[in-house]
Amino acid sequence: MERDEFIKSLGFGLALVCTGSCFQACGGKGNTGTPDPNPNPPGGGGGGSTASVNLGSQLLAVGDQATANGVLFFRIAAGDVSSSFVATEAVCPHQQGALVWKQALNKIQCQLHFSEYGTNGAVLQGPQNTTGSTRTLKIYSTAVNNGTLTATIA
């Protein structure tokens, strides 16, 4: 291969790499305003993994919340039985804002664009006062065993 041909082939290869990177960056989910169809929790996601909190030190009072392994846990009633708790995604499906339980409002609320969800995961209000879109939150099944609340991430 001649030197000129070699340089031309390098330039073509470099152009392909740059184009691919640009398409990948432009095709990302960060700027579309559309919900991520499958935002698995960090460290969790798929395969029936679990996340747990210690009820001896966490979620002691109604309204308390904690996050573990990408799961938001909160207490909605007294008693250490699974029906006293809700376990859902810790980040918003819209653009990954942090989700928090607002006991006084009886809602899960995103802290980035303020989407609101019910305890069953239903969308009560979309991003920025319904000018965007999101999706229903995943609600994980929970079990209490020896003072530990465990959610199964299906």
Ligand code: FES
């Ligand atoms: S990240 Fe936009 S509403 Fe939650």
